[in-house]
Amino acid sequence: MNNAELAETLVTNHGLTKADARKAVDDLMAAIVAAAAKGDEVSLSGFGKFKIKDSPAREGRNPATGETIQIAAARKLTFVPAKAVKDALNG
Numbered sequence: 061m062n063n064a065e066l067a068e069t070l071v072t073n074h075g076l077t078k079a080d081a082r083k084a085v086d087d088l089m090a091a092i093v094a095a096a097a098k099g100d101e102v103s104l105s106g107f108g109k110f111k112i113k114d115s116p117a118r119e120g121r122n123p124a125t126g127e128t129i130q131i132a133a134a135r136k137l138t139f140v141p142a143k144a145v146k147d148a149l150n151g
Contacts, residue, residue, distance in 0.1 A: 063089070096137050108141040
């Protein structure tokens with residue numbers, strides 16, 4: 061499912077216009093990104109949590125040449141699903 065399909069679900073289930081539904085989806089994504097960029101955890105009750113994980117710098121290998129390379133430190137956005145989501149996925 062992509063953003064347009066998610067917006068279409070809002071149109072079908074809530075009677076929104078396509079433009080309003082697309083704006084709501086885009087605003088939700090932007091709010092999650094903005095909170096994550098500040099280092100905040102985003103918790104959506106019954107769905108899960110978006111958290112920032114710091115990945116330290118490390119040494120790696122170029123698979124084509126076998127040469128050792130340095131991989132820079134990075135901040136990554138991770139998602140931890142809520143129990144209800146895990147239960148829905150696993151029966």
